[in-house]
Amino acid sequence: MRMSTKAQYAVRAMVNLNLYSDGSPVTLRDISLRESISLTYLEQLFVKLRRGDIVKSVRGPGGGYLLARPAKEIQVDEIIDSVEESLVPVSCMDQKRGCVCDDRCVTHNVWHGLAERIRDFLSSITLEELTLEAKGMPGKSKTNS
């Protein structure tokens, strides 16, 4: 039960992007240096984040990435979804239209319930909250306990 480093990187990169954004685009190179994530790997992640409507890109000199929406409207689960990291704990439940197990699904409800808790929690946290926390100014809701 591990969150892949891909997902962890994506969240960290997004917090960093928002933290250092002043209206003009932020380059991946800057994020790469600040977060010690390889530039080429970040590129991979941001292609997916763009497709997921989390960021938008500005090409050419002075270009980079901007948030596609206000930080308040970006939830952590959306970031993870965008980099194609499943939040569902078992493979038979990947399809939207429910579990396709044909038999012996005694444990189905356990994983289904778990998936709900994970989703609920991660969708309750916004990028804005994480960024405020990173600034040492916790927002109105804390992420733990």
Next chain:
Amino acid sequence: MRMSTKAQYAVRAMVNLNLYSDGSPVTLRDISLRESISLTYLEQLFVKLRRGDIVKSVRGPGGGYLLARPAKEIQVDEIIDSVEESLVPVSCMDQKRGCVCDDRCVTHNVWHGLAERIRDFLSSITLEELTLEAKGMPGKSKTNS
């Protein structure tokens, strides 16, 4: 974010063991046939389940496995812990004594909070509840929603 099949097998096997237990030991061979899990793989899992005080073994002819404790006192998270499947979503938090990240733990609280939710949920479900559900006689608390 996947629950390994090892953990899924362990939970399924435990439900099956309890379901077909009438006081005398249940052999892994029977569980293997009923759940279509390889016998040798089950052996691996049950060594760990025994060490985790989930089951106890009876050797020799007529032997097999029994629950080490009443089903009501066995929680799903204990089963998963026993087969050495971490329930903590990030590796830096594996140690009991907290996260050892030396820096940039902006996202720490997210994973910590997530770990708590996962633990809380899985510890709220007992083997007895799962077994009753499997019998088509849902217990007092449902596992989902």
Next chain:
DNA sequence: ATAATAATTGACAGTTTTAGTCGGGTATGT
């Protein structure tokens, strides 16, 4: 126009984890 910047994309590879198999051993009841 041209050059520099920066995103975009696909192919590829090393490493680690997972999911098992295999071959023996050990305890116990009949």
Next chain:
DNA sequence: ACATACCCGACTAAAACTGTCAATTATTAT
């Protein structure tokens, strides 16, 4: 003694993860 069933560690094939590399396209500054 012998069959049963647990016990244990080494080994392996496959998959996933975590990136790298090379080449391209779009945009802006000069």
